[in-house]
Structures are given as structure tokens and as C-alpha cells.
Amino acid sequence: MSKGFRQSQAFLHTWSGLLLGWILFLVFVAGTIAFWREGLNRWMRPEIARVEQPMRVLAGSQAFLARKAPDAKSWFIPVATERTPGAQLFWVPQPKLGEERGRGRRGGRGRGDTQALIGADGQVAQGRETRGGEFFYRFHFDLHYMPVIWARWLVGFATMMMLIAIMSGIVTHKKIFKDFFTLRRAKGQRSWLDGHNATAVLALPFHLMITYTGLVTLMALLMPWAVVANYTDERAVFAALFPTATVVERTGRPAPLIDLRRIAVDAERRLGAPASFIEVSDPGDAAARVSVSQSANSMLSSRTPRLTYDGVSGRLVWRSPAPGAAAETAGAMIGLHAGRFAGNGGRWLYFLCGIAGTLMVASGLVLWTVKRRERLPDPTRPHFGFRLVERLNVAVIGGFPLGIACFFWANRLLPVALRGRADWEMHMLFIAWAAAALTAFVFRPARVWPSLFAVTGVLLVALPIYDVVATDRGLFASLAIGDLMIAGIDAAISVFGIAFLLLARGVAHHRPAAKRVRRARAATASKVPEPAE
Amino acid sequence: MSILLLLLPSAAFFLLGLATDAHHRRRFGTCPQAARRKMLRTGGWLSLIVSVAPALLAQGWIFGPILWAGAIMAGAGIAFLALNFVPARAAA
Numbered sequence: 001m002s003k004g005f006r007q008s009q010a011f012l013h014t015w016s017g018l019l020l021g022w023i024l025f026l027v028f029v030a031g032t033i034a035f036w037r038e039g040l041n042r043w044m045r046p047e048i049a050r051v052e053q054p055m056r057v058l059a060g061s062q063a064f065l066a067r068k069a070p071d072a073k074s075w076f077i078p079v080a081t082e083r084t085p086g087a088q089l090f091w092v093p094q095p096k097l098g099e100e101r102g103r104g105r106r107g108g109r110g111r112g113d114t115q116a117l118i119g120a121d122g123q124v125a126q127g128r129e130t131r132g133g134e135f136f137y138r139f140h141f142d143l144h145y146m147p148v149i150w151a152r153w154l155v156g157f158a159t160m161m162m163l164i165a166i167m168s169g170i171v172t173h174k175k176i177f178k179d180f181f182t183l184r185r186a187k188g189q190r191s192w193l194d195g196h197n198a199t200a201v202l203a204l205p206f207h208l209m210i211t212y213t214g215l216v217t218l219m220a221l222l223m224p225w226a227v228v229a230n231y232t233d234e235r236a237v238f239a240a241l242f243p244t245a246t247v248v249e250r251t252g253r254p255a256p257l258i259d260l261r262r263i264a265v266d267a268e269r270r271l272g273a274p275a276s277f278i279e280v281s282d283p284g285d286a287a288a289r290v291s292v293s294q295s296a297n298s299m300l301s302s303r304t305p306r307l308t309y310d311g312v313s314g315r316l317v318w319r320s321p322a323p324g325a326a327a328e329t330a331g332a333m334i335g336l337h338a339g340r341f342a343g344n345g346g347r348w349l350y351f352l353c354g355i356a357g358t359l360m361v362a363s364g365l366v367l368w369t370v371k372r373r374e375r376l377p378d379p380t381r382p383h384f385g386f387r388l389v390e391r392l393n394v395a396v397i398g399g400f401p402l403g404i405a406c407f408f409w410a411n412r413l414l415p416v417a418l419r420g421r422a423d424w425e426m427h428m429l430f431i432a433w434a435a436a437a438l439t440a441f442v443f444r445p446a447r448v449w450p451s452l453f454a455v456t457g458v459l460l461v462a463l464p465i466y467d468v469v470a471t472d473r474g475l476f477a478s479l480a481i482g483d484l485m486i487a488g489i490d491a492a493i494s495v496f497g498i499a500f501l502l503l504a505r506g507v508a509h510h511r512p513a514a515k516r517v518r519r520a521r522a523a524t525a526s527k528v529p530e531p532a533e
Numbered sequence: 534m535s536i537l538l539l540l541l542p543s544a545a546f547f548l549l550g551l552a553t554d555a556h557h558r559r560r561f562g563t564c565p566q567a568a569r570r571k572m573l574r575t576g577g578w579l580s581l582i583v584s585v586a587p588a589l590l591a592q593g594w595i596f597g598p599i600l601w602a603g604a605i606m607a608g609a610g611i612a613f614l615a616l617n618f619v620p621a622r623a624a625a
Contacts, residue, residue, distance in 0.1 A: 180609075181612070182617075202606060202610050203606050
């Protein structure tokens with residue numbers, strides 16, 4: 001391979017990685033945590049008991065909705081499992097005469113009045129208001145405090161840069177495949193490079209897969225031309241991609257709705273897999289329809305099949321056709337990206353790979369400064385660009401985890417009666433992060449790095465202890481009832497807390513060692529072969 | 534089956550890692566001879582290829598390859614940690 005080509009790739013790798021690296025870091029952190037979205041949904045509502053009998057919740061949901069919204073336009077009932085915090089159901093009221101028809105689920109305002117949480121016992125449960133793990137899932141591609149469309153463009157652009165960085169990285173560091181077993185510790189830049197390589201290469205199949213499939217999830221936004229060229233009507237696209245049974249007109253003749261449990265059992269038998277979502281249109285009317293979607297846990301593709309039943313007789317009236325090859329491919333890729341098919345072992349693997357990716361991005365960002373610090377004309381007075389990157393690194397890599405720790409604490413400590421409580425949890429994340437960023441720009445990085453890590457570590461370590469003391473779902477209580485999901489999250493938070501504390505200690509003690517290494521390197525600089533970029 | 538699925542790729546990467554000069558020296562005190570290096574490499578690649586089988590047997594043709602990709606990443610990670618963080622024997 002020619003030297004010139006490799007150097008141009010090195011340039012590409014450096015700058016495609018750096019410019020959107022901070023966004024990539026956020027996306028990686030949030031996405032990695034979002035693999036435990038369901039677990040966090042439960043963990044952040046400690047007062048909601050684990051669902052032992054899903055059918056009891058379903059019966060309770062139907063009874064509640066029949067009481068509360070007997071003549072709604074439609075009911076949406078997620079099928080509870082032991083991984084969900086009860087069933088978060090919602091309904092859409094009949095559109096009033098003269099009122100414009102709502103545009104789908106998001107059209108109506110004040111959704112708060114049209115939703116409820118049914119607990120494990122089939123009764124309405126009062127949970128604390130929280131976004132739970134959904135926050136990380138949305139933040140992963142929608143970010144926060146900005147229009148969704150901008151965020152997706154930004155994330156999509158960062159993802160493209162990521163793909164470029166991976167490809168050019170493979171070319172630049174072509175030696176990685178030969179020495180990816182090597183980790184030279186406490187050797188300054190060399191160690192950073194080894195660490196960057198190791199996290200990149202060990203999980204390279206994952207990085208390539210997650211970046212590429214990540215682009216696929218946003219493809220309709222990033223490359224709309226295929227859709228635009230073939231369809232003039234947006235609704236036609238949705239009809240083609242997400243087919244539904246023909247809509248029947250409301251008859252006005254009342255007829256009792258069939259027991260949804262019977263339909264769920266029949267659907268699960270026909271699908272050969274668990275159901276995840278039940279939608280009832282025109283309940284209590286003779287034209288009622290019940291649609292059941294298959295759970296995404298059971299198949300690779302995220303485009304899960306649906307069955308539609310007559311809501312009065314319980315007869316199967318429609319079955320979603322097998323998707324076309326393109327839709328199936330896209331569905332499989334999105335499924336691969338989100339890992340919803342994965343059981344606990346697979347989840348852990350996704351999670352660990354996500355951590356590797358996060359470390360890869362973080363070490364790459366730090367490496368930019370490590371490499372340039374040695375070449376600075378005057379290390380005590382670096383130029384503006386260097387200082388900016390250095391401080392942004394502290395603000396993002398050190399600050400965002402602190403924000404997340406505060407988010408978890410806010411979930412535990414904010415009063416339940418607080419108005420807009422779920423929003424305040426998120427505000428706390430960003431307030432803490434902003435404070436961290438501010439300190440990063442005011443004080444020297446050498447001091448801010450360890451203090452941010454230490455505070456994050458202390459907050460995280462204290463969290464499971466608080467759970468043991470103040471809630472009845474502490475680590476030991478969860479273990480005692482065999483609730484490994486909650487126990488696992490508590491344990492993982494402690495592990496992360498300890499890791500942050502160790503990191504803080506390491507960084508605090510690192511400074512003198514780094515200087516010594518650098519001096520040693522300077523002395524032997526002429527003999528050391530130039531490492532690959 | 535799942536133990537085999539993790540063991541084979543770990544062993545594969547462990548052998549491949551040992552075939553490099555640095556790790557061989559660290560574990561055995563010398564750089565590997567050409568024949569020995571070839572043996573380690575062949576052993577590594579063979580166990581990597583063989584590890585496809587338990588993945589396919591366990592999960593079939595759709596999830597099997599995904600499982601295998603996951604297993605080799607996990608195996609590489611385990612081998613990497615073992616090679617770098619398990620202290621070498623006193624002789625080295």
C-alpha cells in the first residue's frame with residue numbers, strides 16, 4: 001500500500017473521528033445503556049412489583065379500560081412480561097364532531113389524561129413519573145432540547161463520519177490485526193494507541209454492524225430519494241411498509257368486547273411466539289377489531305407480524321402478509337441494531353461491545369491531545385485549538401457520565417408529587433453536565449478529570465446502597481426473590497462506580513508517570529521507530 | 534454447547550496471540566521457532582473455524598452466525614485480557 005494513501009487515510013481518520021467524536025460519544029453511551037431499556041424502565045419505578053402473571057395484567061387492563069374509556073376510538077395495551085413495569089396503556093378518545101381528526105398517536109394533546117399504568121395485580125398502579133430507560137433510547141437518536149429532525153440529521157451525519165472513521169482506521173492502523181494482542185501498559189501515547197486499537201479491533205464486527213445498521217435506521221431521512229421517486233403520497237409508503245387490516249366503520253350498535261386473554265392466547269398459538277402489543281379499535285361496538293403484534297424478542301426482524309381479529313366473535317379476519325425482500329432486509333438490520341431479539345447473554349454481549357465502542361471513541365478523542373501535546377512548541381501555553389479539544393474532552397467524557405449519575409439520583413430523590421417530574425429528572429442530567437462542563441473550562445484539566453470521575457464514582461457506588469437502605473428493592477431483596485434484572489442493574493451500577501473511582505485514582509496519580517515516560521522517550525526518540533499513526 | 538462456543542474462539546485467539554513474538558517471549562522466554570509459530574497459527578485458525586459449528590447447532594442459520602460473531606468477539610476479548618493481564622510465569 002502506498003505511503004501517500006495511508007497518510008491521507010490517517011488524516012481522514014483523525015478528523016472524521018474528532019469533529020463529531022463528542023456526539024458519537026454521547027450516542028454510544030446512550031445506546032449502550034439503552035440495551036437495558038426494559039430493565040431501567042423497571043429499575044426506575046421501584047414501587048411497581050414485577051409481573052408474575054401477564055394474563056392477570058391483561059384482564060385488569062381490559063377491565064380498567066372498559067370502565068374508564070368504554071367508547072374510546074382505540075385502546076393500546078402492551079402485553080406485560082416480567083421484563084416490563086406492569087402495562088403502560090393508553091387510549092385515544094372518539095374524535096368529537098367538528099374536531100379535526102387527530103394525526104395518529106401523537107396528534108392529541110394532554111396524553112397524560114389518556115394513559116394509565118396497570119400493575120402486576122391487575123389494578124391501577126401509582127408509579128413515580130419517569131421516562132425510565134426510554135430516555136436513553138430516545139436520546140440515542142433524538143438527543144434532547146432540540147427539534148427531533150435536527151437531532152437525527154446530526155446523529156446521522158455523525159454516524160456517517162463514524163463509518164468513515166472505522167474504514168479509514170482499518171487502513172491507517174493496518175498493523176492492528178497483527179498486533180492486536182499487544183497492550184503496552186504505562187507507556188504514554190503507545191498505551192493509548194494500544195487501548196484504542198484493542199477496543200476497536202476486538203469488537204470490530206460489532207462496530208461495523210452497529211454503525212451500518214444505525215445508518216439503515218435513519219435511511220428514510222438521509223436518503224429519501226428512493227421513496228420520493230416511487231411514491232407521491234406519504235400514506236402510501238406507510239401502507240406499503242406497515243400494512244394493516246382494512247378499517248371498518250363504526251356501526252353504533254353496541255356489542256360486548258371479547259375477553260382479550262382469549263385472543264392473546266390464540267394469537268400466540270398462531271404466531272408461535274409471544275405477543276407484545278394489543279390494539280383495540282372501537283371497543284364495545286359491533287365493528288370492534290383487535291390487532292395483536294408479535295414480540296420483537298422472538299425474531300430478528302423488527303417488522304413483526306400482526307394478526308387482526310373480530311372484536312366480538314374473536315374470529316381471525318386478517319393476517320399481515322409476508323414483507324417484501326427489501327422491507328425484510330431493513331427490518332432485519334434494524335433488529336440487529338437494537339438487539340431486541342437477544343436474550344440476557346446476548347444483551348450482555350451487546351452491552352460489552354457498546355462499552356468497547358464507547359472506550360474506543362473516548363480513547364480516540366484523548367489520543368488526539370496526547371499525540372499533539374508532545375509536539376507542542378510550548379507545552380505550558382498550548383494553542384487555542386488544542387485547549388478547546390482538551391477541555392471539550394473533559395466536559396463530554398468526564399461530564400456526561402456525571403450527568404447520568406445525577407439522572408439516576410434525581411429519579412430516586414425528586415418528590416413524587418413534583419409537577420413535570422419526568423422532565424425534571426432529565427433537566428437534572430443536563431444541569432449537572434453543564435456544571436461539569438463549566439468546571440472543565442475554568443480549572444486545569446489535570447485537576448478536573450480526576451474530580452469528575454471521583455464524583456461520578458461516589459454517586460454511582462452510593463446508589464445501590466441507597467436502594468438497600470431506602471427502598472424495598474435493594475440488591476439483596478431483589479436477589480432473594482430471584483429478580484435478577486433489578487439486582488443486575490444495581491450490581492452493574494456498583495461496578496461502574498468502582499471503575500470510575502479507580503479511574504479517578506489512576507488519572508490523579510498518572511501525571512508524574514506520564515512526564516517521566518515522555519522524558520525517557522525524548523532521550524531515546526531517535527531510536528524508537530515511528531509508530532503507525 | 535455454550536461453554537464450547539466460548540471456549541473454542543478463546544482458545545483460537547489465545548493460540549494466535551501466543552504466535553506473536555511479544556507474547557511468546559513473555560510466556561516461554563523465547564521467540565517462537567518457525568515450525569512452532571506455524572503450529573500455533575494453524576491451531577488458532579482451525580479452532581476459530583470449528584467454532585462455527587456449535588453456534589449453528591445451537592441457534593440455526595439466522596441467529597447462529599450472529600451468535601458466532603458475538604462469540605468470536607467475546608473470545609477475542611477473553612484471550613486479550615488473559616494474554617495481557619494474567620501474570621506470566623516466574624520464569625519469564
